[in-house]
Amino acid sequence: MKKSIVYFFTALVIIAIVGLGLFLFNKNIPASGYLKVNAELGKDTPIISALKPAAAVRLVDGSQELFADQVYFDLRSLKWFKGAWIEIVYQSDGRLLNGLGAQIDLAPDYNIKKPLSDVELADGWQQALFYFDFENLVVEKNVKHFVIDTVGQPDQFLKIKSINIILER
Amino acid sequence: MKKRLFTNHPKKFGALLAINQNIFRIFLVFFGLILLFEYLMPGFFTNWFNPLWVLLIVILSAIIMISND
Numbered sequence: 001m002k003k004s005i006v007y008f009f010t011a012l013v014i015i016a017i018v019g020l021g022l023f024l025f026n027k028n029i030p031a032s033g034y035l036k037v038n039a040e041l042g043k044d045t046p047i048i049s050a051l052k053p054a055a056a057v058r059l060v061d062g063s064q065e066l067f068a069d070q071v072y073f074d075l076r077s078l079k080w081f082k083g084a085w086i087e088i089v090y091q092s093d094g095r096l097l098n099g100l101g102a103q104i105d106l107a108p109d110y111n112i113k114k115p116l117s118d119v120e121l122a123d124g125w126q127q128a129l130f131y132f133d134f135e136n137l138v139v140e141k142n143v144k145h146f147v148i149d150t151v152g153q154p155d156q157f158l159k160i161k162s163i164n165i166i167l168e169r
Numbered sequence: 170m171k172k173r174l175f176t177n178h179p180k181k182f183g184a185l186l187a188i189n190q191n192i193f194r195i196f197l198v199f200f201g202l203i204l205l206f207e208y209l210m211p212g213f214f215t216n217w218f219n220p221l222w223v224l225l226i227v228i229l230s231a232i233i234m235i236s237n238d
Binding site: 002005006009010013014017024027028046047076077078079141142143 | 183187191192199211212213215216217
């Protein structure tokens with residue numbers, strides 16, 4: 001009787017761990033070939049970091065205000081993801097979005113790209129879409145570095161509502 | 170007869186202690202696997218959950234195991 005209880009609970013633990021393993025495999029190697037991740041603005045998450053430097057950004061009502069010309073964030077994705085679609089929903093308050101860049105050299109050097117599409121949404125928000133190929137980027141422990149490039153005076157800011165990334169296998 | 174503090178438990182705890190010992194072994198191996206995967210593919214586990222929870226389970230079960238030895 002006692003032995004069967006021990007076996008039952010041991011089996012339960014093993015099944016739970018195997019289940020967790022399968023869940024992680026499905027998350028990391030999605031069958032569809034795409035994985036969507038959303039940045040939590042103002043928070044460091046394991047996949048997408050918070051915007052840096054902290055002195056150049058401010059969190060107001062869930063959106064992030066950018067004061068500096070260049071604001072950075074990191075993305076940690078696994079090796080088999082070859083590229084990423086990055087969507088930024090923003091609103092300009094004097095400061096203009098110039099583009100988004102990914103680090104291509106340790107120098108550091110960023111290849112700043114203009115958005116592939118820049119669509120106007122409701123309430124003055126705009127949606128900019130970028131695509132980055134990971135092939136020539138600087139990658140340290142699966143971490144890629146990105147920069148949001150803006151133009152404006154120090155008192156002008158750019159408001160960011162969301163940063164969504166779709167990783168492509 | 171050897172007598173220690175905390176070891177004066179009824180016999181029915183025997184099954185729980187055996188389960189605890191198995192939990193310790195399984196989670197220790199699991200933690201080792203996490204370390205290996207993270208070395209080869211950074212982010213495979215840590216992108217989705219904090220492996221310190223697994224280590225915490227290992228430490229707690231080790232404490233229970235040692236204190237009932």
